[in-house]
Amino acid sequence: MAPRVLVSDKLSKTAVQIFKDRGVEVDYLPDLGKDKEKLLEVIGQYDGLAIRSATKVTEKVIAAATNLKVVGRAGIGVDNVDIPAASRKGIIVMNTPFGNSITTAEHAIALMFAVARQLPAADVSTHAGKWEKNRFMGVEITGKTLGIIGCGNIGSIVATRGVGLKMKVVGFDPFLSPERAKELGIEKVELADLFKRADFITLHTPLTDKTRGIIDAAAIATMKDGVRIINCARGGLVVEKDLAEAIKAGKVAGAGIDVFEAEPATDSPLFGLENVVCTPHLGASTSEAQENVALQVAEQMSAYLIEGAVSNALNMPSISAEEAPILTPFVKLAEVLGAFAGQLTEDPITEVEILFDGQPAGMNTRALVAAALSGLLKPQMQSVNMVSAPLMAKERGIQVSEVRRDKSGVFDGYIRVTIKTAAMERSVAGTCFSDGKPRFIQIKGINMEADVGRYMLYTTNKDVPGVIGEIGMAFGKAGINIANFHLGRDEEGGNAIALLYLDEPLTPAFIKEVESLNAIGQAKLLEFDI
Ligand SMILES: NC(=O)C1=CN([C@@H]2O[C@H](COP(=O)(O)OP(=O)(O)OC[C@H]3O[C@@H](n4cnc5c(N)ncnc54)[C@H](O)[C@@H]3O)[C@@H](O)[C@H]2O)C=CC1
Ligand SMILES: O=C(O)C(=O)COP(=O)(O)O
Numbered sequence: 001m002a003p004r005v006l007v008s009d010k011l012s013k014t015a016v017q018i019f020k021d022r023g024v025e026v027d028y029l030p031d032l033g034k035d036k037e038k039l040l041e042v043i044g045q046y047d048g049l050a051i052r053s054a055t056k057v058t059e060k061v062i063a064a065a066t067n068l069k070v071v072g073r074a075g076i077g078v079d080n081v082d083i084p085a086a087s088r089k090g091i092i093v094m095n096t097p098f099g100n101s102i103t104t105a106e107h108a109i110a111l112m113f114a115v116a117r118q119l120p121a122a123d124v125s126t127h128a129g130k131w132e133k134n135r136f137m138g139v140e141i142t143g144k145t146l147g148i149i150g151c152g153n154i155g156s157i158v159a160t161r162g163v164g165l166k167m168k169v170v171g172f173d174p175f176l177s178p179e180r181a182k183e184l185g186i187e188k189v190e191l192a193d194l195f196k197r198a199d200f201i202t203l204h205t206p207l208t209d210k211t212r213g214i215i216d217a218a219a220i221a222t223m224k225d226g227v228r229i230i231n232c233a234r235g236g237l238v239v240e241k242d243l244a245e246a247i248k249a250g251k252v253a254g255a256g257i258d259v260f261e262a263e264p265a266t267d268s269p270l271f272g273l274e275n276v277v278c279t280p281h282l283g284a285s286t287s288e289a290q291e292n293v294a295l296q297v298a299e300q301m302s303a304y305l306i307e308g309a310v311s312n313a314l315n316m317p318s319i320s321a322e323e324a325p326i327l328t329p330f331v332k333l334a335e336v337l338g339a340f341a342g343q344l345t346e347d348p349i350t351e352v353e354i355l356f357d358g359q360p361a362g363m364n365t366r367a368l369v370a371a372a373l374s375g376l377l378k379p380q381m382q383s384v385n386m387v388s389a390p391l392m393a394k395e396r397g398i399q400v401s402e403v404r405r406d407k408s409g410v411f412d413g414y415i416r417v418t419i420k421t422a423a424m425e426r427s428v429a430g431t432c433f434s435d436g437k438p439r440f441i442q443i444k445g446i447n448m449e450a451d452v453g454r455y456m457l458y459t460t461n462k463d464v465p466g467v468i469g470e471i472g473m474a475f476g477k478a479g480i481n482i483a484n485f486h487l488g489r490d491e492e493g494g495n496a497i498a499l500l501y502l503d504e505p506l507t508p509a510f511i512k513e514v515e516s517l518n519a520i521g522q523a524k525l526l527e528f529d530i
Contacts, residue, residue: 003069003305005048008033008055011074012287012294015050022302024048040064048301050074053263053281057081062089072301074293075100075284076153077234078314079207087315088392090385094300094313098153099292100284105157107283108202108232109165111256114277115228116141116200118254121275139199139253142166147198149191149214150205150233151176151184158202159184170194173205195222200230207234217242226253232283235260244269247276258283310367316387317366330360330415331371331386333430333438336452336528337417338375340428340440343526344458351399351420352376355429359413361404369402372417378529414441438530446497448488452528453501459514460521463489463496467519471498474517478510 002025007015010030019026027046032038033055043049043065050072051057057071062085071081073095086093114120117138125132146162148155151173162169169186172194181188191214194201201223205211215229216239229252231238240261246252247270254275260268263281270276284290303309308328309321319327334354342349354372356365373389384392393400407413416429429442430452440450443458461467468485475482484501506525515523 003047004045005050005301005305006032006042006046007050008039009050009052009074010054011050011052011297012290014291015074015294015298018295018298019302022298022306024302024305036061043068047305048072050297050301051080052284053077053080055080057086059085062086062091065089065091070094070301070304072297074290074297076104077206079234083315084391087388090383090388092304092310092313092316092387094297094304094311096293096296096300097312099296100286100289101153102157103286103289104232104283105154105161106286107258107279108154108158108204108230108256109161111230111232111258111277111279112141112146112200112202112228115230115254115256115275118275120277141200143168144199145170145197147172147189147194147201148186149173149194149201149203150211151180151186152204154233155202155204156180156184158204159186162186167200170197192222195219196224198227199224200228202230203233203237205233205237207236212236213239215239215243217245220246220251223252225251228252228254228256230256232256232258235263235265241269244273247273313387315391317364317370319364319367323364327363327367329432329436329438330363330368332530333432334368334371334415334417335375336438336530337415337428337430337440338372339378339528340375340443340526341417341419341426342376342379344426344524345419345421347421347423348396349376349398349419349421351401352393353401353403353418355403355405355416355418357405357409357414357416358407358411360415361406361413365402365404368415369400372415373400376417376419411441416442440499443488443497443499444495446488446490446495448486448497448499450486450499451484451501452530453483454528454530455502455505456526456528457498457500457502457506457511457514457523458526459498459500459523461496461498461519462521463491463493464519467496467498467517470517470519471500471514474510474514475500478513480506480510 004025005019007028016026016028047067048070052075059082068091070092078095081093083093118136122136144167146167146169148171151171159169163185170189171186172191176188214237256277258279259281300311307321309324310316310319354369370386370390373393374384374386377384377389377392411431414429414431418427430438430440438452482500486499489496511523
């Protein structure tokens with residue numbers, strides 16, 4: 001059945017055409033996202049949800065989204081999506097990180113000019129026939145200091161535009177390297193320095209616990225008198241009430257505000273103030289940007305829903321369409337190895353080490369780690385998947401480490417999963433042959449070569465004569481067929497293990513009976529999603 005996508009915000013219709021061309025069913029209901037109740041009612045029918053900023057993908061929406069696999073944000077900011085809730089449910093959240101950056105940077109520059117020359121008020125006055133030539137005295141931009149808070153995609157574009165306008169540009173961003181600052185032609189500064197020196201301040205960070213209220217009364221007090229502030233990033237970065245007070249007091253000479261603490265903003269302390277230029281979250285609203293983001297989000301969501309390719313996901317490593325077919329057998333292998341270890345371990349796991357030897361070491365190991373963790377946690381959490389597993393492991397305090405090394409043995413490559421609990425350590429290794437099927441090659445340090453079956457009985461025993469006979473007798477007496485049998489041991493007369501392939505699951509009573517056989521230590525029924 002074709003996957004179904006709901007477009008619940010106003011995206012360019014290009015998205016609809018792309019979904020259809022890729023074989024995805026699509027419902028285009030651009031106002032539905034604003035109707036919370038209706039969204040809750042219908043979301044269960046969809047595999048994908050394409051949004052902008054109006055649809056709020058809350059924990060409640062995610063709980064109701066019983067079939068949802070992917071949320072695609074046609075734009076950058078994902079603060080309207082509860083990503084931890086989505087991750088917990090295994091839903092991928094992706095955005096289009098570059099499609100609207102130039103357009104948004106241009107809006108910041110447009111607001112800067114509008115504030116510097118009071119263009120909107122002058123426009124209203126002139127339309128009213130007042131000709132107030134003396135009322136609107138502006139400031140020049142050339143030679144002024146532009147302070148950019150957040151020098152990522154958009155902040156960097158604003159920086160180059162500022163340099164082009166002959167401004168002195170200073171930037172604050174903890175992740176801005178001195179080399180990158182030099183390349184942009186700007187000076188990297190601390191925030192306090194930026195506040196002290198800037199004539200214009202423009203914000204380009206995401207809204208996080210660190211950045212919320214970054215411009216408040218205390219920050220404004222350290223700024224130059226007559227500073228002008230532009231916010232095209234997110235409402236909440238600026239404390240609107242504090243900015244309004246500072247404008248009324250004449251400390252701040254003007255502000256250009258595109259984003260608000262509460263949106264849609266129907267009321268704000270900034271409304272009606274002299275030289276505050278407001279726009280209704282128009283940063284990304286050009287036809288070029290909207291074409292870009294619609295096209296990109298529809299391509300990305302279709303690629304995921306149809307081919308399993310992942311790009312620009314915020315809660316899952318990327319898997320390109322080209323690598324998906326090569327990676328898939330190793331994803332399955334990693335999951336099987338994790339599942340083996342997870343099913344044999346009842347105590348809390350404290351550590352997991354995943355070793356990639358040879359061929360898989362050169363692959364997308366983040367995806368393979370996610371797959372191994374998903375297999376490992378599945379016995380405890382049925383709905384865990386590659387998206388949710390890393391977060392679940394972290395929330396459970398499991399330390400995950402990854403080791404990559406060159407080919408070291410007879411196989412072109414293999415993966416080994418080692419887990420630790422307070423009481424023990426256990427490892428299992430496997431490889432993929434050219435048929436793409438996973439094989440176990442080592443269990444608890446014992447070499448063997450065994451296919452993976454849907455139902456398998458794993459036993460540990462002493463390497464003494466008669467074990468196979470005893471097990472065989474028990475199965476024969478119970479009338480249960482053994483499809484295949486693999487054995488391995490560490491040394492003659494030492495520890496041995498057996499893997500029995502079964503056509504169907506065993507009853508707990510029968511497993512107990514096997515466990516009670518003389519030479520048998522442990523007997524455990526394993527199930528693999530194969
Ligand atoms: N008004 C609108 O319509 C639009 C708004 N946006 C918003 O613009 C903002 C920036 O977007 P991009 O440049 O694409 O993001 P980005 O991720 O490329 O850049 C953000 C930068 O902020 C920096 N940063 C993070 N915490 C910081 C802190 N505490 N102090 C200083 N810098 C910090 C990061 O290191 C990063 O370099 C986002 O909030 C996004 O949602 C994006 C598009 C349209
Ligand atoms: O991309 C972003 O982060 C934006 O803020 C753009 O929002 P919008 O898609 O115009 O509602």
